[in-house]
Amino acid sequence: MTYVVLENCIKCKYMDCVEVCPVDCFYVGENMLVIHPDECIDCGVCEPECPAEAIVPDSDDRAAAWAEANRTYSTQWPNITRKGEPPVDADEWKDKPDKAELFSPAPGKP
Template sequence: VVTDNCIKCKYTDCVEVCPVDCFYEGPNFLVIHPDECIDCALCEPECPANAIFSEDEVPAGMENFIELNAELADIWPNITEKKDALPDAEEWDGKEGKLKDLER
């Protein structure tokens, strides 16, 4: 499950290691399609923003991202290759409460 800290960062290191191409890309956020993910966890350590968690390890208060990932994965395009992070990713990395900044 991709969580809050990915918003406005959108590092794509995770995409590169995914064996099943289950990442989907929005304007400023990535999501994982829960029905395609095989729970291999290869993506988790690759995320520079530490924004990816196994569904059963999503931090308290971020459980809404489980449903959000499923919802957006159904409408956003699949991403299978690494791209540059957003230009101001480093400035946004670690800021809390970014859900309001999510662009659909």
């Protein structure tokens, strides 16, 4: 099992999860984070840290739609090991549903 970042992260990107990850398996895009599934050790410490509830185990039905995006973009985006500043409007986007169309494939800055 591994953990997967869902569309809830899009435009929120709080990064609280990055601080607690013992293996630094988060990668940063322009408007969301992803988890590298081969680096994740399934410890689960990131899941409760996410204010947007955007992290779930891959066994969760919601993970299926985002598992491949996590795998793909974790090999293209830069690794992030420290919490940065979330977008200034993150709180406005936190509970908005259906953000998939806002996803950006562009890499972020660690």
